[in-house]
Amino acid sequence: MGRKLLLEHINVPGINTLEVYRQKGGYRAVEKALKTLTPDEVVEEVKKSGLRGRGGAGFPTGMKWSFLAKPEGVARYLVCNADESEPGTFKDRYLMTYIPHALIEGMIVSSFALGANTSYIYVRGEMMPQIRILEKAIAEAKAAGFLGKNILGSGYDLELYVQSGGGAYICGEETALLESLEGKRGNPRIKPPFPAIAGLYGCPTVVNNVESIAAVVPIINDGGDEYAKVGIGRSTGTKLISASGNLVKPGVYEIELGLPVEEFIYSDEYCGGIANGKRLKATVAGGSSVPILPANLTLKYANGEPRLMSYESLAEGGFATGTMMGSGGFIAFDEDQCIVRNTWNFSRFYHHESCGQCSPCREGTGWLEKVLHRLEFGHGKMSDIDLLVDVSKKIEGNTICPLGDAAAWPVASAIRHFRDEFEWHVKEPSKSQTSNYGLANYANPIEKKEEEVKQDNS
Amino acid sequence: MADLMKVTIDGITVEVAPGTSILNAARQIGGDIVPPAMCYYSKLEGSGGKCRTCIVKVSKGSEKDPRPMPKLVASCRTTVMDGMEVQNITSPEVLEARSGVVEMLLINHPLDCPVCDQAGECDLQNLGYEHGLQKTRYEFERRTFDRIDIGDKIQLHMNRCILCYRCVFTADQITNKRVHGILNRGDHSEISTYIQTAVDNDFSGNVIDVCPVGALTDKTFRFKNRVWFTKPVDAHRNCDHEKCNGQVTLWYKGADVLRVTARKDQFGEVESFICNTCRFEKKATSDWNIEQPTHIPDTSVIASNHYETFKPLPVIMENLALQKANQVELEKTSKF
Ligand SMILES: Cc1cc2nc3c(=O)[nH]c(=O)nc-3n(C[C@H](O)[C@H](O)[C@H](O)COP(=O)(O)O)c2cc1C
Ligand code: SF4
Ligand code: SF4
Ligand code: FES
Numbered sequence: 001m002g003r004k005l006l007l008e009h010i011n012v013p014g015i016n017t018l019e020v021y022r023q024k025g026g027y028r029a030v031e032k033a034l035k036t037l038t039p040d041e042v043v044e045e046v047k048k049s050g051l052r053g054r055g056g057a058g059f060p061t062g063m064k065w066s067f068l069a070k071p072e073g074v075a076r077y078l079v080c081n082a083d084e085s086e087p088g089t090f091k092d093r094y095l096m097t098y099i100p101h102a103l104i105e106g107m108i109v110s111s112f113a114l115g116a117n118t119s120y121i122y123v124r125g126e127m128m129p130q131i132r133i134l135e136k137a138i139a140e141a142k143a144a145g146f147l148g149k150n151i152l153g154s155g156y157d158l159e160l161y162v163q164s165g166g167g168a169y170i171c172g173e174e175t176a177l178l179e180s181l182e183g184k185r186g187n188p189r190i191k192p193p194f195p196a197i198a199g200l201y202g203c204p205t206v207v208n209n210v211e212s213i214a215a216v217v218p219i220i221n222d223g224g225d226e227y228a229k230v231g232i233g234r235s236t237g238t239k240l241i242s243a244s245g246n247l248v249k250p251g252v253y254e255i256e257l258g259l260p261v262e263e264f265i266y267s268d269e270y271c272g273g274i275a276n277g278k279r280l281k282a283t284v285a286g287g288s289s290v291p292i293l294p295a296n297l298t299l300k301y302a303n304g305e306p307r308l309m310s311y312e313s314l315a316e317g318g319f320a321t322g323t324m325m326g327s328g329g330f331i332a333f334d335e336d337q338c339i340v341r342n343t344w345n346f347s348r349f350y351h352h353e354s355c356g357q358c359s360p361c362r363e364g365t366g367w368l369e370k371v372l373h374r375l376e377f378g379h380g381k382m383s384d385i386d387l388l389v390d391v392s393k394k395i396e397g398n399t400i401c402p403l404g405d406a407a408a409w410p411v412a413s414a415i416r417h418f419r420d421e422f423e424w425h426v427k428e429p430s431k432s433q434t435s436n437y438g439l440a441n442y443a444n445p446i447e448k449k450e451e452e453v454k455q456d457n458s
Numbered sequence: 459m460a461d462l463m464k465v466t467i468d469g470i471t472v473e474v475a476p477g478t479s480i481l482n483a484a485r486q487i488g489g490d491i492v493p494p495a496m497c498y499y500s501k502l503e504g505s506g507g508k509c510r511t512c513i514v515k516v517s518k519g520s521e522k523d524p525r526p527m528p529k530l531v532a533s534c535r536t537t538v539m540d541g542m543e544v545q546n547i548t549s550p551e552v553l554e555a556r557s558g559v560v561e562m563l564l565i566n567h568p569l570d571c572p573v574c575d576q577a578g579e580c581d582l583q584n585l586g587y588e589h590g591l592q593k594t595r596y597e598f599e600r601r602t603f604d605r606i607d608i609g610d611k612i613q614l615h616m617n618r619c620i621l622c623y624r625c626v627f628t629a630d631q632i633t634n635k636r637v638h639g640i641l642n643r644g645d646h647s648e649i650s651t652y653i654q655t656a657v658d659n660d661f662s663g664n665v666i667d668v669c670p671v672g673a674l675t676d677k678t679f680r681f682k683n684r685v686w687f688t689k690p691v692d693a694h695r696n697c698d699h700e701k702c703n704g705q706v707t708l709w710y711k712g713a714d715v716l717r718v719t720a721r722k723d724q725f726g727e728v729e730s731f732i733c734n735t736c737r738f739e740k741k742a743t744s745d746w747n748i749e750q751p752t753h754i755p756d757t758s759v760i761a762s763n764h765y766e767t768f769k770p771l772p773v774i775m776e777n778l779a780l781q782k783a784n785q786v787e788l789e790k791t792s793k794f
Contacts, residue, residue, distance in 0.1 A: 190507040190532075351645070353643065353644070354643060354644035355643055355644065355647075356640075356642075356644040356647040357621070358509075358510055359508070359509050359511075359563050359620065359621075360510055360562050361644075362562075362621065362644055362645050363565050363566060364562055365644065365645070366645040367565060367596065367598075387595060394558035394559070394561070398513065398529070398530060398558075398559070400508070
């Protein structure tokens with residue numbers, strides 16, 4: 001069994017209430033931090049832990065915190081990014097629904113570390129139930145003296161607010177989120193200045209993902225060094241993975257970073273293999289924005305070594321044969337799934353969600369979608385495939401925020417690895433409407449792995 | 459003042475004040491190496507960074523940190539560092555990316571130049587001409603919107619809009635009440651007044667001048683003439699509006715003033731914003747003190763048949779006697 005740091009007590013009945021959460025050791029981190037540590041010491045522990053941002057970019061959290069400007073007499077803010085809207089990612093929602101106090105506790109400790117007296121949790125508009133849950137949890141924490149004035153007699157004050165978004169993916173981008181939080185149209189800002197210098201209302205601000213903030217709790221409880229012992233190399237600690245697609249047991253799993261991908265997919269402790277006895281065709285390992293990989297490259301590097309669930313290992317091979325950890329949205333596709341259709345579906349999403357500020361993203365996402373639609377529905381041309389590659393190149397790296405890249409990568413990678421399936425859609429326009437291309441030869445015939453892995457485990 | 463920063467753009471070095479953007483440094487050099495700017499407007503705070511036509515390559519970050527920047531950057535929103543080296547037209551990568559941007563700007567554009575009042579003074583036309591492809595690779599229906607009147611003086615052709623946000627910044631910063639903005643997202647965004655409220659205040663007409671394309675046009679000039687048949691003349695009047703200095707360009711056809719605009723500099727930006735009275739209501743020569751013909755660069759179609767582009771024939775340049783005989787004309791041309 002892998003270690004659980006965030007979801008250890010997730011199955012305890014009533015863990016969503018302050019009472020049960022406290023019985024299980026909850027709010028120890030607040031007491032420890034506020035009573036025995038200075039803010040800088042908390043930052044130091046987080047630095048030692050090696051925790052990397054769980055929102056997508058994987059930037060070291062401790063380092064981000066130490067960049068926060070601290071001018072005299074200017075407020076500082078901590079904003080929790082709970083806008084989670086990436087297709088394939090649903091771990092933050094899970095955490096907030098079932099164990100909301102883990103986030104609240106993390107917010108208190110983190111706000112203390114950063115010297116913020118007002119902090120916000122910006123929740124995606126569609127997550128109304130979670131907003132209610134968080135508000136209830138905040139009220140409980142406040143009643144118990146963990147929020148408000150002079151918390152636990154430490155002299156530290158903190159007000160925590162939940163703000164609902166309008167339901168736009170782009171408002172998950174940190175500067176768009178800040179614009180939206182200020183009540184404006186959620187357009188990403190042009191950086192620099194970065195939020196650490198001028199964020200919310202022009203004040204120094206840290207934006208962190210829900211999971212990053214929740215992870216601060218075990219870091220403070222056990223110490224940064226202990227946390228850093230979990231995981232592998234620079235990928236320390238545990239990570240929540242949202243597993244979806246054609247898996248026997250989709251859901252949210254907490255894994256120790258460094259778990260072999262193969263074990264994650266096939267072992268009974270995690271996803272339990274591919275559903276209905278099918279074979280794995282491809283995966284999107286980190287949410288819709290990361291490059292798609294065929295099954296063989298998902299499980300192993302190009303040189304045959306096993307691939308692990310860690311920031312470095314997933315990225316091994318770069319764009320040619322690797323992918324990214326992203327936000328940990330792990331989507332599995334079995335042999336019956338159509339890659340062209342999936343690529344079209346992703347591009348439909350990005351077309352819909354582009355904020356429309358930069359010309360390449362605004363126009364290019366729509367163009368990609370239209371060409372992919374044509375290919376998927378049997379009206380495509382051979383030249384469309386190169387056109388898609390070219391258009392995605394014109395978007396990539398040439399926009400204000402990374403949504404442009406996020407829209408371009410899935411298309412470019414799908415064509416890189418599955419070009420023959422795209423070509424088949426052109427060559428067999430009517431057949432492609434009624435049947436599937438199947439596993440074909442790109443994902444080197446892959447044996448069913450369930451049996452072997454079970455043996456390894458027992 | 460702090461020390462000047464040395465920046466080299468396409469091999470030409472210039473010293474500029476700290477905080478200057480690459481684009482403005484290039485404008486100080488002038489000429490071909492100035493990146494085209496479709497959304498940045500020096501008089502509008504916060505503008506720029508969106509259209510991506512002004513992208514350049516920073517091949518050396520600064521003297522202190524010579525590493526090149528990993529991606530192409532928007533020159534309008536990137537400040538220079540001492541010792542920075544920038545490539546614009548000397549970088550094939552930049553030119554390719556820029557023509558990609560131009561292509562993107564054109565895929566949903568209606569290309570209705572033959573009936574567009576902006577034709578002839580349109581930044582997108584110029585850009586398309588310089589960087590664009592002859593053929594389009596876009597084979598889908600273009601997005602369309604209905605035309606809307608925002609007030610009785612301004613018409614919005616959303617189809618032509620490139621979403622540069624200049625008009626929004628203008629309305630926000632120059633007029634006293636912003637009543638229009640951007641609705642929706644992505645390529646379905648649109649400039650709108652939300653339920654077509656009239657844009658009605660003293661300075662609203664300036665959105666026409668800042669619009670780089672024919673999306674916002676002057677209804678009092680609508681279909682009156684092609685700009686290249688009109689003759690621009692600088693003029694002024696004593697305007698009693700506190701924020702308007704009454705310095706304009708009058709666009710004549712024969713003896714009639716067909717329209718009034720603010721004066722524009724060589725980068726297509728207005729010199730100063732003018733009020734709606736000057737723009738829409740003063741259309742008689744007697745309202746104005748005429749100064750001189752407006753300078754029109756000879757690359758512009760408006761310059762065709764224009765007095766100012768008179769270039770001495772080569773034969774004159776070779777013959778001293780002819781030069782003497784044409785002295786007055788020659789002095790006029792060398793003035794520009
Ligand atoms: C288009 C876009 C959408 C994003 N959506 C989210 C999101 O829903 N949740 C999130 O935590 N981070 C999201 N991010 C990443 C944030 O910009 C930011 O990097 C993150 O919140 C930082 O937190 P971390 O350091 O804890 O990962 C998004 C980024 C982009 C470009
Ligand atoms: S890349 Fe796309 S989403 Fe991001 S700022 Fe530009 S237009 Fe908006
Ligand atoms: S209407 Fe004109 S000025 Fe306004 S955003 Fe569109 S192109 Fe720019
Ligand atoms: S002028 Fe620089 S991005 Fe538009």
